[in-house]
Amino acid sequence: MLFVLCAVLVISACSSTTKDAATQPAATKEKEVTFLFNFASQTIDPHQDYTPLRAGITETLVKLGEDLKIEPWLAEKWETKDGQHWTFEIKKNVTFQDGRVLDAEAVKQSLERAIKVNPGVEQVLKIKEMNASGQTLSITTEQPFPQFPSELVHPNTSILDVNAPDPDKKPVGTGPFKVSSFTAGSSLKVERFNEYWGGAAKLSRASFNFNEDASARLSALMSGDADIVYRPPVESLETMKSDPSLHLESVMSLKTHELIFNTHQSEFQNKYVRKAFDALVNREELKDVLMGGQATIASGPFMPNFSFIPSYEARTTGADAALKWFEKAGYQVDQGKVSKDGKPLNLKLVTYTSRAEFPLFAQVLQAQAKDIGIQISIEFVDKYEDYLLTKDDWDLGTYSPIIAPRGDASYFLNVSFKPDGTLNFGKINDEELNRWIDELDQMVDMDQRNELIKKILTHIDEETYYSYLVHPNTLVVYKDRVKNWVTSKSEYYMLTNQLDVE
Known part of the structure; x- marks a missing residue:
């Protein structure tokens, strides 16, 4: 009797479920x-x-x-x-x-x-x-x-x-997703905006989470806690490539890794000191060892496929080349060591951790400088952009700006070189350069614009206000x-x- 009763209940439940499914509209699959x-x-x-x-x-x-x-x-x-x-x-x-x-x-x-x-x-x-x-x-x-x-x-x-x-x-925009919740420094959750003018999103909701640790981001992907990871660790490239459940994309970005010189500091007011550090940087090691080949060596701030790129002179790099520039700057060079007024140089380099290669690059540059008698201390800084703009207690820095976010040179030149530029971390104020940028901003003819940009970029290269290192690829890995x-x-x-x- 117990068996029969159970069977009746099961049949009844199935019948009820079938009836409900027939009378209710089909539920949209949540994605x-x-x-x-x-x-x-x-x-x-x-x-x-x-x-x-x-x-x-x-x-x-x-x-x-x-x-x-x-x-x-x-x-x-x-x-x-x-x-x-x-x-x-x-x-x-x-x-x-x-x-x-x-x-x-x-x-x-x-x-x-x-x-x-x-x-x-x-x-x-x-x-x-x-x-x-x-x-x-x-x-x-x-x-x-x-x-x-x-x-x-x-x-x-x-x-x-x-x-x-x-x-x-909780900003209110016109995009396909609206804010569900936001936790500063941690996560943003969004849900579909059904009345989106471009057609409702295929996803029901999404989590846009933040984690500055590249290895932790990849671990989250492998454990199933994430579906898409931006900038996974380059040392894990082969592991990601060999996993059939993952897709790895590598696309040349519009960014350029740069070494910044604080021109408010007396050492870096001398362009030959800037040229010395530019020569000291080992770009090949940065590209191949620290970034797993996922970059292109930079000759200047812009990628080589723009029509306004000048013909840059080939650089001579390495410790010997750097020492020659230090001598030209008026520093003493004795047995491969640099000094000023009989004292070694002590400099401070600031950087940040969200670009995994920057801490490693800072350590490599520190070792290269030590070989020629220069001491560099390294400091990791929060609120990095504000620090660079408002503080003067640093000598060198690293950064990776989007160089051509509009497909045009004028934005980058204004924000990076004008005295009030929001990315003018080097604190540059070159009157001739300012005048040329102002002229560019009002110039309509494209051929004339390109010629003036070439002139400006050649001047920037000669002055070596920044040391342009590599154009990094953007790496993204995601589940199939x-x-x-x-x-x-x-x-x-x-x-x-x-x-x-x-």
Whole structure:
């Protein structure tokens, strides 16, 4: 009787389940991914941080294509007659994630906020006046600025609803994903925005997590705690390649690893000292040993495929070449050792850990300098960019900026070499260089622009304001269940509405 009773209950339950399934609509399959990035965000205010754009929360008026040409995004088109007065037509039928309609006034308010909270945005946009009417946004720049639309590619010009509260923890954008939660320095969780103008995302939700330890990121992938890992450790390349469940992508990025010289320090006001350290750097070792071959040796700041690259003179590198530059700088060189006024040099190099090769590179440079009698102390710094800009207690530093985030040279030259540039970590103030950059900013003819850029880059090379080391590849490894992932050269676009999992 007990057996019969159990059988009846099972049949009844199955019948009930079948009936419910027949009367209920089919449930949408829930899909999600966990993405591990190497640099932690302390805020997700899109006017201060790149993560909201990368995570598909916000979008910009203009987008950078993989061919490094700008494309319409939230702006359908734009035009100008004189390079100073611009008209942008804002895409119709777009809403923010809180339901507000995107129009020219909303874009104007967002750009005004970006300019107010981020001095770097104000510096590069150079906007004098904006007027909004329906879907038409009129912008007047302070002076003729032919490359203005390309500046609107920058993630910090992302468009957000300025009326929404708490933009540093829950910004409201127009992208395919909206914020579920954010923990500073740890993780960002997003969910699908069903009314996204480009079509609802294939994923239901995603986690955009942060971990600066490359080995820990890879371990999370191998254990199943992550699906996509940005910049896995290069020493594990063969392990990743041999695993049939993983896909490894290596794409030349728009970044350039550089050694920075603090020109506020007396030693590095001498260009021959800068040239000495430039010669001392072993770029081949950095590329092949420390980065597993995942880089291209740099001759200057830009990748070699741009039309404005000058013909650089071949460098002579190594300890002997460095010693010759030190002698030219007026330093004493005796038995392969450098001194100044009878005393050895003691210098401080600062760096950070989110680029795994930088601590190793710092140690290698420290050893190379020691061989010629120079003592270098190494310090790891938090809030690295702020430290470099505001402190003067350092001599050398490492950094890896995105050199051509707009497909044009003017942005990089302005932020890296103008006295108030947001990436002018070397604290450079060259009056001739400033004048040329100002001239470039107003130049319309492309052939003339390219010739002037060549002139500027040749001057930068002669002065050796930075030591340009390598152009690193962007490495991404992901599970084979992940579909439609694209490793963007610009490193701007990561979680998209097309990203999917099986």
